[in-house]
Structures are given as C-alpha cells and as structure tokens.
Amino acid sequence: MRRVGPNAWAEIYFWGCNPGFVVTEDGVVMIDTPQQPMDAVRWRERLQEHGPIRHLINTEPHADHILGNAYYPGVEVVAQHEIRGRYEQAIPSMTSEERREAMKESDPDSVWLLGHPSYPPNPPTRTFEDELTLQVGRHTFHLVNLPGHTRQQTAVHVPEERVVYTGDNVFCRCKTFVQEADPWDWLDSLERIGRLDVDVIVPGHGEPCDHSYLSEQAGILRRWIDAVERLVDRGLTEDEAVKEPLDVASIDPYPLAQRLFEVWKHLDGVNVRNLYRRISARRQAAG
Incomplete structure (x- = not known):
C-alpha cells in the first residue's frame, strides 16, 4: 500500500485496478474496489480500522473497478x-x-465468496451526470466526469490531500487499454x-x-491513433486491420500490469477494432 497524501492511500498490488481511500474526521471514503473477493473482504477490514466506510466511489464501469462493490x-x-x-447489466456475470x-x-x-448471501450486488445508488462534490468531515471530494478510457470515466480530486484518483485515464508505465475509449476525449x-x-x-x-x-500517456494515445489511421488510409477493412501486424512496442512500450495478461491476450486486436470504428465514424461525420 502506498501513502499518497497525509491521509490518503492507494493499493497498487492487487489483481485488477488500484483502489484507494482517504481517512477523514467522519470516516473513510473509498475509490474503487479490489477485484478479487478475498482481497475485497480483507481490505474492508483494514479500512474499518480507520473508521466507518462512508462512501465508495466507482471511477468507471469495468469489472476490475466494480466487482468488489x-x-x-x-x-x-x-x-x-x-x-x-x-x-446492473454485469450482475449475471459476477457470479x-x-x-x-x-x-x-x-x-x-x-470461490466461496461468489454469490454469498451476505454479499448481494451493491450498485451505485447516488449518481451524477457531470460533477458532484462530497463533503466528508473536513475533506472535499470533487467527482468530475472526464470521458476517455470510458465515457463514464470519473476523476476524484481531493484538494486537502493534493491528490487526484484518475481511474484508467492514466496507466502509469503499463499497457494502456483503449478497447472502448474515445481517444480524442481522453486527450482533452x-x-x-x-x-x-x-x-x-x-x-x-x-x-x-x-x-x-x-x-x-498522451503520446501513447496519439501513436495509437496514428497507427490505426494509417490502416484506414490503406483501405483495409476492420477485420483486415485487426489482423495486420503492428509494431505495438513502438506505440506503447509498457507491459501488462497487475496480472491482467490472462484476461487480455487479444488486447491489441480489440484496441485496433475500437479505434478503427471511431476513426471511420469521425471521418464520415466530417464528410
């Protein structure tokens, strides 16, 4: 676990995403969850040592951020x-x-924790569209929708800690996933x-x-855009573009992180497919 502010932490060694938390005078605010059930239960016990957990903020809808809810x-x-x-769409696959x-x-x-009656699905119940501010104790949590990696992507800015939890709009020195991203929104x-x-x-x-x-991070996105634009310019179909050999290391030199390798053996292909569709749609809209 890493201390990232006087009262703020992040865990970077779980399977999945980097969940974090902030300790306030009125309890704990979590950002995302451990993906694996046993990790989630143990982490809950550890966080409760700092006080009651008041809120859990999900930064995006992908499984590694929400499965622990x-x-x-x-x-x-x-x-x-x-x-x-x-x-709610993902609930059947969770168990x-x-x-x-x-x-x-x-x-x-x-395994024994999957579908356990003590742990029913826990979807978001407090929602917002563009921005939301939570005041917990003396801490302020600015939640801002910053589309990119997903359309729903949310940054959690905690000014008192001088920290922002970006979710997957930042992949620090590990392979960037653009499988459903809008790369131009992401750059913004x-x-x-x-x-x-x-x-x-x-x-x-x-x-x-x-x-x-x-x-x-922006450079990786721009190189992905450039690489797939060249495939589109050559007149390749979507399926042909996915099969075309790419020097991915020159686009994104970093390895997969946090044991995601078994899940995303075909990551480069889904990245190309998403970008091909978005580039084609963008060109069509531009006339």
Missing part, C-alpha cells in the same frame, strides 16, 4: 449515472459458472487533469505519478 454491504456507492446501468470455474484456478480462496481529459493543483496522480493501473507523466 458487493463486499461492502451497506456502504453508499457513488458514481456517474451511466455506471449504474452498466453495473456466473464461468467466473467460478476460472476462479478455481486463479484464486481458489475466493488529460489536459484537464494537468490543470489540477495536485502533487500526486493515482492512476487506474501502475505506480502513483505526477503531472510529468501525462505527456507520455
């Missing part, structure tokens, strides 16, 4: 309003037989993050960083 029963979940629908069988191999200690959001008066940026994956990494 169930293991915080009674905690209010706060999120951008579209995340609630995505969570599916497919996930159970996969977990027997990857995390057998957690990185500029907005860069204008925040903070000392520490907690990324969705990878080590905590500062403003200096944002230009590198």
